[in-house]
Amino acid sequence: MIFRKDRRGDGGVRDAQTAGDPNAPLVSVRDLRVRFRLDKRTLFEAVKGISFDIPRNSTVALVGESGSGKSVTSLAILGLLPAENSIVDRKSQILYGGRNLAGMSMRRLQKLRGADISMIFQEPMTSLNPVFTCGYQIEEVLKLHMGLTGNRARKRALELLDEVGIPDPSRKINAYPSQMSGGQQQRVMIAMAIACEPKLLIADEPTTALDVTIQKQILDLIDELKRRRQMSVLFITHDLAVVGEIADRVVVMRHGEIREQGAAREVFEHPQDSYTRALLQCRPQLDRRPMRLPVIDDFISGRGPQHIEERVRGVAPSDPTILDVRNLGKSFWSREGLFGRREFKAVEGVSFKLPRGKTLGLVGESGSGKTTVGLTLMRLHEATTGQALFEGKDILAMSSREFAPYKRRIQIIFQNPYASLNPRFTVGQILTEPLTIHGIGASPQARADQVFALLDRVGLPEVSFYKYPHEFSGGQRQRIAIARCLTLKPDILICDESVSALDVSVQAQVLNLLQDLQDEFNLSYIFISHDLAVVKYISDQVMVMSEGKVVEVQQSDELYRHPREAYTQRLLAAIPRGWQGAAAAPA
Amino acid sequence: MAIDLATLPAAAPAREIPHTVSPSLWTLAWRRLRQDRVAMVSMAIVAAFLVLITLSATGLIAADWSREVGVNYAPPTFMGPDASSQHAQTEATAPAAEGETLASHYHSTIVDPLAGVLAEIRARQGKPPAAAPGGAAASPDATVDPLADVMADIRAGKGGAVVSEARAATLPFGGDKWGRDVLKKTIKGSETSILVGILSAVLATFLGTLFGALAGYYGKGVDDFFNWFYSVFSSIPYLLLILAVAAVLKQKGLVTIVLILGLTGWSGIFRLVRGEYLKHKAREYVQAADAIGASNLRRMFVHIFPNISHVVLVQLSILTVAFIKSEVILSFLGFGVPVDVVSWGSMLNEAQNELILGKWWQLVAATVAMATLVTAFSLFTDALRDALDPKLKGGTGASA
Numbered sequence: 001m002i003f004r005k006d007r008r009g010d011g012g013v014r015d016a017q018t019a020g021d022p023n024a025p026l027v028s029v030r031d032l033r034v035r036f037r038l039d040k041r042t043l044f045e046a047v048k049g050i051s052f053d054i055p056r057n058s059t060v061a062l063v064g065e066s067g068s069g070k071s072v073t074s075l076a077i078l079g080l081l082p083a084e085n086s087i088v089d090r091k092s093q094i095l096y097g098g099r100n101l102a103g104m105s106m107r108r109l110q111k112l113r114g115a116d117i118s119m120i121f122q123e124p125m126t127s128l129n130p131v132f133t134c135g136y137q138i139e140e141v142l143k144l145h146m147g148l149t150g151n152r153a154r155k156r157a158l159e160l161l162d163e164v165g166i167p168d169p170s171r172k173i174n175a176y177p178s179q180m181s182g183g184q185q186q187r188v189m190i191a192m193a194i195a196c197e198p199k200l201l202i203a204d205e206p207t208t209a210l211d212v213t214i215q216k217q218i219l220d221l222i223d224e225l226k227r228r229r230q231m232s233v234l235f236i237t238h239d240l241a242v243v244g245e246i247a248d249r250v251v252v253m254r255h256g257e258i259r260e261q262g263a264a265r266e267v268f269e270h271p272q273d274s275y276t277r278a279l280l281q282c283r284p285q286l287d288r289r290p291m292r293l294p295v296i297d298d299f300i301s302g303r304g305p306q307h308i309e310e311r312v313r314g315v316a317p318s319d320p321t322i323l324d325v326r327n328l329g330k331s332f333w334s335r336e337g338l339f340g341r342r343e344f345k346a347v348e349g350v351s352f353k354l355p356r357g358k359t360l361g362l363v364g365e366s367g368s369g370k371t372t373v374g375l376t377l378m379r380l381h382e383a384t385t386g387q388a389l390f391e392g393k394d395i396l397a398m399s400s401r402e403f404a405p406y407k408r409r410i411q412i413i414f415q416n417p418y419a420s421l422n423p424r425f426t427v428g429q430i431l432t433e434p435l436t437i438h439g440i441g442a443s444p445q446a447r448a449d450q451v452f453a454l455l456d457r458v459g460l461p462e463v464s465f466y467k468y469p470h471e472f473s474g475g476q477r478q479r480i481a482i483a484r485c486l487t488l489k490p491d492i493l494i495c496d497e498s499v500s501a502l503d504v505s506v507q508a509q510v511l512n513l514l515q516d517l518q519d520e521f522n523l524s525y526i527f528i529s530h531d532l533a534v535v536k537y538i539s540d541q542v543m544v545m546s547e548g549k550v551v552e553v554q555q556s557d558e559l560y561r562h563p564r565e566a567y568t569q570r571l572l573a574a575i576p577r578g579w580q581g582a583a584a585a586p587a
Numbered sequence: 588m589a590i591d592l593a594t595l596p597a598a599a600p601a602r603e604i605p606h607t608v609s610p611s612l613w614t615l616a617w618r619r620l621r622q623d624r625v626a627m628v629s630m631a632i633v634a635a636f637l638v639l640i641t642l643s644a645t646g647l648i649a650a651d652w653s654r655e656v657g658v659n660y661a662p663p664t665f666m667g668p669d670a671s672s673q674h675a676q677t678e679a680t681a682p683a684a685e686g687e688t689l690a691s692h693y694h695s696t697i698v699d700p701l702a703g704v705l706a707e708i709r710a711r712q713g714k715p716p717a718a719a720p721g722g723a724a725a726s727p728d729a730t731v732d733p734l735a736d737v738m739a740d741i742r743a744g745k746g747g748a749v750v751s752e753a754r755a756a757t758l759p760f761g762g763d764k765w766g767r768d769v770l771k772k773t774i775k776g777s778e779t780s781i782l783v784g785i786l787s788a789v790l791a792t793f794l795g796t797l798f799g800a801l802a803g804y805y806g807k808g809v810d811d812f813f814n815w816f817y818s819v820f821s822s823i824p825y826l827l828l829i830l831a832v833a834a835v836l837k838q839k840g841l842v843t844i845v846l847i848l849g850l851t852g853w854s855g856i857f858r859l860v861r862g863e864y865l866k867h868k869a870r871e872y873v874q875a876a877d878a879i880g881a882s883n884l885r886r887m888f889v890h891i892f893p894n895i896s897h898v899v900l901v902q903l904s905i906l907t908v909a910f911i912k913s914e915v916i917l918s919f920l921g922f923g924v925p926v927d928v929v930s931w932g933s934m935l936n937e938a939q940n941e942l943i944l945g946k947w948w949q950l951v952a953a954t955v956a957m958a959t960l961v962t963a964f965s966l967f968t969d970a971l972r973d974a975l976d977p978k979l980k981g982g983t984g985a986s987a
Contacts, residue, residue, distance in 0.1 A: 040622070380874055407880050420871035423612060424893035434879035467609040481875070488879060 025053035026199055026232045027077065027096050033089035034072050034081065043087075046072045048256040054200065059226060059233040061247035061264070063240060063279070065503035066474070069256040070236050074202050077101060077234070078119060079109040096200075115145045118193040122205040124185035128177040134161075134188045135173035138195055145196045160191040165221060182366070183214035187221070194225060201226075202234045207242065211365040211530060216574040219246055238503060240279055241533075244268055244578035252276045268578070274299040281305060282508040284537035286560060286575065289313065292515065293508040293537070313540045314555045319355035322491060322524050323377075326351050328386035328396075330369075330376050346372045348548045350386070354492065357518065359525040361539030361556060363532055363571070369548040370528045374494045377526070378412050379403060390492075408438055411485035415497035417477035421469040427480055428465040431455070434487045450487070458483045458513060475506030482513065486521075494526045499534060511538060532575050536560055544568050616897070619974040626970030632963035640778040649778075652771035652929065658754050660946050661762030663769075707937075710926045761948030763937065772929050773952045779930035781960070783844055784911030790849025791910070792903045795856030802857070803864025804887050813857070821854050833922060844923055848910050856902045863895040897975035904968040908961055915957060931957050 034047040047069040054060045064070040075081050077094055079101060094101040096117070101109065113119075121127045129137060138157040142148040148156055154173075161169035164187040177185055186206060193201055203222060207215035223246050226233050237243060243250055244264065251261040252273065260273040271277045278299035294305030330347040347369040354360050362370045375381045377388055379396070387394045395406050414420040421430055431451040434440075441447035452462050458479040469477055478498065485493055495514065499507045515538065517523055529535050535542060535556070542559045544551040544567065552565045563569045610618070620626050643649045760770040802813035820828075832847045867873060868891065876890045917923035918932020919939075926933070931953045938950035 375874075378878055380877055404880065407878070412875070412878050414871040414875060416871060420875050422872045422876070422890055422894065426609065426611075433876075433881070437880050437882075437885075468611055470612070471609060484875070484879065 026056045027054040027094065027234075029053070029073070029077070030093040030095065031089070032073065032076060032092045032094065032102070034069070034076055034092075035087045035089070037085045037087065046256050047076070049089075050253070050256075050258045052251050052258065052261055054232050054234055055249070056232055057226070057230050058248040059223070059235055059246050060249045060251060061235045061237060061243040062251050062253060063237060063243055064253035065238055065279075065505060067255065068253040070253050071204055072256075073253075074119070074204055074234060074236050077202065078113055078117060079104065079106070080113075080119075114141060114198075115196045116198055117200045117202065118196065118198040119202040119204065120186070120189045120193045120206050122208050124182060124189050124209070125177070127189055128185055130177050133174050133176055134180070138173075138188070138192050141192050141195045156195070157191075160195055161188070163225075164188070164191045164194075165217070166191075181214075182210055183217060186210060186214075186218055190218075190221065190225070194229065194231075197229060198231060200232045200234060202236070204236045205238070206235075208237070208239070212532065212574040212576075213365065213570060215242070215576070219576070222246065239576070240283065240504070241576035241578040245576050252279070274302070279504060282505050284508075284511070284533045286533055286536055286577075289537055292512045295508050295512065296505040313557060315355050315358055315541045319358060321353045322356040322391065323354040324387075324389040325353070325377070326387045326389070328373065328376060328388065329384045330372050330381055331384045345548050347376065350545075350548075350550050352543055352550070352553055354524050354526065355540075356491075356524055357522040358540040359518070359527050359538050361535035361542040362526060362528040362545065363530065363535050363542060364545035364551075365530065365571075367547070368545040370545050371496055372548075373545075374412060374496050374526060374528050378410055378494060379407075380412075408434070408488035409490050410492045410494065411488060411490040412494040412496060413478070413481050413485055413498040416501055417474050417481055418469075418501075420481050421477055423469055425468075426465070427455075427460075427467055427469065427472075430469075430480065431465075431484055431487055434484060438488065440487070451483075454483045454486055457486070457517075459509075473506070474502050475509060478502060478506075478510050479513065482510075482517070486517070489521075490523070492524045492526065494528070496528045497530070498527075500529060500531060507534070514538065532560075532572065544571065616974045620970060623970045623974065625966055626974070629963040629966040629970065632959060633967055636777060636781060636960050636963075639774060640781050643774050643778045644782070649771040649774040652775040653767060655762075655766040656754065656768050657758040657762035657766040658756055659762065659764055659766050660941070660944070661754075661756060661758045661766055662946075663758065663761040663948050707926055760952060761946075763949050764941065769949050769952045772934065772949070773931075773956050776929045776931045776934050776953060777956055777960070779841070779924055779928055780911050780914050780932065780957070783841060783848070783914040783924070783930070784907045787845045787848035787852065787910045787914075788903055788906035790845060791852035791906055792856055792899060794849065795853035795902070796860050796899055798853065799857045799860025799862075800864055800887055800892070803861035804868055804883070804891070806865070810861070813861070817854050817857055820851070825851065829917065829922060840925060841928065844914060844917060847917075848913055852906060852910065852913075856899070856906065859898055859902060860895065863898055864891060867891045867894060901968060901972045901975065904964070904971055908964045908968065911957070911961060911964075 028051075030051050031049045032047055032051070033045065033049050036044045036046055038044050050069075050073065052060070062070045062073060072081070076088060076092075081088065088102055090103075092102045096112070101112070104112075128134070132140075135154070135157050138160055139148075139153040142153045142156055146156075158169050158173060161173060166172050166184060166187055172180070172184070177188070180188065190206075201222070206222070207218050210218060219242065222233060222235075225231070233246075235243070235247060247264045249262065250264050250267040252259045252267070252275065254275050259275045260267060260271065267276060268280070271280060275296065278294065278296040281294045281299075282296065284293060289311050290305070291307040291309050291311045294308070297303075298305050328347060328350040329345065332344045332346055333341040334344065336342045350369075350373055352360065362373065364370045372381065376383045376396075379400075383396045386396065388396045390406060390410070393406075395403060395410075398406070425433070428448070428451060431454060432444075432447050435447045435450065441450055448465075451465065455462055455464055460476060460479055460483070464472070464476075464480075469480065472480065481498075493514075498514075499510050502510060511534065514525070518525060525538070527535060527538050539556045541553065542556045543553045544559070544565070546567050551567050552559070552563075554564070559568065560572065563572055620630075639648075754766060758768050758770075760768065760773075763769055763772060798813050798817075802810040823831075828851050829847050832850060833843065836843045836846060864887075868886075873886055873890055876886050881890065914923055914930060915932040915935065918930045919936045921936070923932050924930045934949055934953040938947075938953065941947075941949055
């Protein structure tokens with residue numbers, strides 16, 4: 001109760017201070033420098049003296065790729081940087097209501113956190129405590145910061161859940177996080193964050209882990225809450241398309257420095273900085289399909305994008321079919337009761353034809369069964385029903401011995417380049433292994449030569465041969481994974497979200513590489529992704545899946561121009577359209 | 588096995604590309620370990636012990652640990668001349684009467700102090716080469732004056748010269764009941780205990796890792812079988828199991844105790860390794876290995892094993908400490924090493940009786956040696972775990 005009085009007193013002071021000058025920015029970051037101690041001698045400067053303002057009632061987007069220092073900046077504002085190895089420069093200032101948060105004591109900062117400034121994170125699944133109900137977790141925040149207890153806290157929690165758009169809040173208030181979907185969990189996180197009516201909401205990649213349709217809902221919700229509650233939002237993201245939809249101001253960061261900042265209109269329409277221009281153009285767009293995607297180097301070097309002539313895509317009926325999948329089904333069984341089993345159909349009745357040298361895009365939200373299709377075709381899962389005719393032979397019905405020669409002809413590139421390479425092998429070992437297993441190459445020398453050639457082909461220096469995966473960046477690792485598939489000279493390459501975990505600029509490079517390889521070796525791709533813009537760019541034909549079933553299969557241009565099914569239309573409508581969409585709204 | 592490790596590291600590429608040697612995860616772990624002062628000190632202590640037991644195992648030091656170089660219960664030199672040492676010195680001046688003196692001394696103070704010693708003497712005589720080659724069995728009435736007989740036997744066995752050998756009144760670290768140098772005995776005892784600890788830990792780790800890998804990797808029926816096997820093993824009380832194995836293996840010896848500890852101690856590491864395999868077999872790098880056609884065995888031991896080997900290594904280290912202690916306890920209880928072999932456990936067992944007489948040095952010697960090694964080893968294990976924990980190292984997703 002003492003705490004509660006305290007809070008009120010503090011709140012009074014806060015209001016008095018913030019109400020002082022309505023035009024002053026809510027938060028001013030001045031010359032923020034953050035260094036990390038890597039070991040005894042080395043210091044790494046993650047944020048190199050940046051300054052920006054967060055005005056009242058506005059959304060500021062902090063945009064940058066991994067390693068740009070955007071998350072470190074947000075953590076510094078909240079004082080959440082790990083104390084043991086991070087150093088905030090003494091001269092750095094984070095001014096909030098006339099006080100410097102950078103030099104503030106832990107206890108006073110704690111009072112601000114959650115009450116005046118609150119934060120939502122990328123992964124709602126790990127941010128919520130799985131052993132407490134959602135209602136309890138919201139009530140706890142209310143108890144700590146607002147001093148509300150019992151029925152009053154309960155009532156307020158219900159109101160909050162209703163406000164963030166949870167259906168049937170009186171029932172969901174007793175639900176555990178595991179009983180909710182990802183989108184609903186993120187809504188609960190937002191409810192907790194706004195419970196104490198913060199002045200500033202920091203959202204760190206809040207929609208990156210969510211499907212496009214859910215992403216759209218969450219973005220709308222944040223935008224609406226911002227307006228209704230007159231708060232400011234610091235939105236951290238790598239995705240410029242998302243930024244275009246909601247931001248008033250944009251701050252572009254790279255390597256701990258601000259490359260460009262300004263009003264969203266200015267940054268999007270007249271980008272001054274070469275890096276910003278690159279970011280805007282690296283991302284595949286729905287209305288254009290250049291031969292090669294522009295990459296950052298094109299802009300930094302001042303050359304400007306190369307090969308921007310439009311690429312024609314599409315499948316002709318005369319194209320020879322390499323893989324004919326008929327009625328593919330995969331079920332998983334879970335035990336129920338003593339003897340019962342419940343069938344869960346992950347994939348049901350999927351049929352498609354993959355023409356040689358073309359790309360089939362596979363899109364759908366999480367849980368739609370698109371990854372299962374890929375793994376089943378690789379026989380990493382055994383199919384329950386159906387056939388997959390590879391050059392006329394059903395590879396699903398073969399014994400594993402018969403399948404062995406076909407195995408090398410279908411290869412897969414996984415999503416996470418950090419997990420798909422064995423960390424104990426050197427790159428040379430990783431790439432030589434498939435050759436050794438399949439007896440390709442006459443001698444170790446011949447194999448090594450082949451590997452050197454491949455490294456060169458995927459754009460990695462030859463020295464990589466002797467290095468370990470942990471010495472490479474995400475994009476480089478994905479190149480290694482691609483090179484590993486190429487060692488076996490496959491006919492079909494399944495790309496399972498292969499570029500989803502990569503930064504925009506790296507994504508463009510890897511997509512270009514995949515495209516070049518297709519042109520060179522006439523490879524057929526099955527490109528699985530939740531990112532519709534990327535799928536549009538790389539695919540000749542697109543198959544939309546939902547809940548294990550095929551919704552529609554179409555030529556890719558046709559699908560994006562004239563989606564037939566309602567589900568596809570919904571999916572396409574949810575794609576963040578970048579600045580154009582936002583420009584249209586206020587006008 | 589289709590595993591062709593020799594060709595895997597591309598040892599001889601056609602063209603040597605100039606390169607600096609990249610640090611492997613092991614190298615990085617070693618660098619972290621080197622920064623840890625406690626780790627380095629404890630590692631030095633463990634290494635010193637290992638050097639010591641290697642020297643003693645090869646017979647370079649302490650080979651003559653069983654020679655009776657001092658008088659019975661020769662006190663350590665740094666002790667002042669108090670009652671007990673004076674007593675020992677009087678014994679030294681009158682070696683002929685020592686047995687009687689002792690015996691009467693015991694009789695006057697304690698009810699039956701020699702019962703334990705006697706049992707051991709009999710056992711000694713049962714063992715032909717070491718103690719009593721003459722085969723003179725101790726008759727029941729020898730209880731009155733057991734030491735004199737035995738000592739005479741031993742001396743006869745070693746040749747007449749030994750009889751007149753000068754026995755030191757005191758020894759730097761004291762002497763035991765037979766006048767053997769406690770320092771040498773401790774070194775020899777260390778050899779036994781550490782060797783038993785390491786060998787049985789290696790055996791248990793091997794079994795646990797193999798079973799765990801099979802159960803975790805194949806799952807289903809194989810997993811069920813090993814789980815059932817493991818549950819049965821862990822449902823029997825530990826000591827009972829040891830007694831059973833000891834009974835089956837009949838004779839006592841170092842091999843027996845290594846087998847006992849190794850066969851009963853694999854369950855902990857089995858559970859851990861099984862869990863790791865369950866986790867890793869679903870990882871993308873293993874699926875990728877499957878996609879390029881790697882066989883089951885190859886995925887299991889070439890791909891997954893190096894990624895969980897830090898768990899195995901830490902467990903091996905923990906088990907070694909645990910088994911050194913187990914050996915000590917077993918030998919102390921009399922289930923351990925045979926009597927003609929000295930270990931820390933048997934020294935402590937002897938010390939139990941000696942302590943009543945105030946002869947504390949054997950107890951102290953064994954305890955200090957054991958405490959030093961076990962503490963150093965445990966600290967080293969902790970540091971090893973910290974250094975190997977891949978969670979500390981960012982960016983290596985597959986091993987995190």
